Amino acid sequence: MKAPIGVIDSGVGGLTVAKEIMRLLPNEEIIYIGDTARCPYGPRTGSEVRKFTWQMAIALSKMNIKMLVIACNTATAVALNSLSKKMPFPVIGVIFPGARAAIKATKKNEIVVLGTSGTIKSGAYEEAIAALNTSSKVIPLACPTFVPIVESNEYEGDFAHKMVIEALEPLKSEHFDTVILGCTHYPLLQKHIESVVGKNVHVLSSAEETAQDVLEYLEYHHLQNPIKEAKEPIFYTTGSVPIFKTIVEKWLEMSNADVRTISFN
Numbered sequence: 291m292k293a294p295i296g297v298i299d300s301g302v303g304g305l306t307v308a309k310e311i312m313r314l315l316p317n318e319e320i321i322y323i324g325d326t327a328r329c330p331y332g333p334r335t336g337s338e339v340r341k342f343t344w345q346m347a348i349a350l351s352k353m354n355i356k357m358l359v360i361a362c363n364t365a366t367a368v369a370l371n372s373l374s375k376k377m378p379f380p381v382i383g384v385i386f387p388g389a390r391a392a393i394k395a396t397k398k399n400e401i402v403v404l405g406t407s408g409t410i411k412s413g414a415y416e417e418a419i420a421a422l423n424t425s426s427k428v429i430p431l432a433c434p435t436f437v438p439i440v441e442s443n444e445y446e447g448d449f450a451h452k453m454v455i456e457a458l459e460p461l462k463s464e465h466f467d468t469v470i471l472g473c474t475h476y477p478l479l480q481k482h483i484e485s486v487v488g489k490n491v492h493v494l495s496s497a498e499e500t501a502q503d504v505l506e507y508l509e510y511h512h513l514q515n516p517i518k519e520a521k522e523p524i525f526y527t528t529g530s531v532p533i534f535k536t537i538v539e540k541w542l543e544m545s546n547a548d549v550r551t552i553s554f555n
Contacts, residue, residue: 293319294355295320297320361474385472392492399425401429410472
C-alpha cells in the first residue's frame, strides 16, 4: 500500500523509534511530527497530553497515512485507547512492546522502569508487565531531567552524565537485572545509563520491539509498500527547525533532512 506511516512524539525522542522503523522497513515512507514547542509531556495533565496527541494524529490523518505510531510513552499511556477506537487506521504505541522486551530479557523478574512523571504516574508499564508475567517485580522511577537534556541537544557530554548519576541515585539500594527506557528520549542517554547501572544489567528501549510490531502488522494485513525506492522521510516540528534538523541529522545519520514547521491552535 503506497501510503506513509505517521510517527508522533512530544519532541525528538520518537526519532529512536523512527530510526528502527526505517531500518526494518526501508521501502516505507515516514512522516514524523515532534511537538517540541510543548515538550515535555511528562509533567502535563492527561487532558493536555490527550489534546496534543489528537492534534498531531488528525494532522497526519489529513496526509493520508496508513498507520500511526505513538512514539511517546506518556502519549501512549493517555491516548492510545481512544485513538485506536476512533481513527480509520491502525494505531500502535510503545508501552506494550517495551514491556515485552523486558520480559524477554530479565532472568530475575526484577525490572526498573525509567520514565517521565506522567508515564510513571499512569502505572501503564506495571499493568503491561503484569499482563505478561504476574511474578515480575517492577521498580518505577521518574526522571524528569532527562527529556530537557535531550531536547537541548546536550545528551553526549559530562553534564548529561552527571544528571544521569543524580537521577538514578534511588536505584543504589534496589536489586534488578533489567531497565526499560520508558521514554523514547532516553535511548539518547543510554550509554550514560548503562555506565551507571553496570554491565550486568540489560538496558532496553522499546524502539526495536515497536518497529517489529509495525512490520508484522503491515505484513499480516498486506499493507507493505511494494515500491523498492521509498520517498525520503519528512519531519515536522512545532519548535525550532534548526535545532530539530541538527538532532535529526545526527541521530539518523542523514544529510539535508527535510524538516518543516507545523503549528496547532
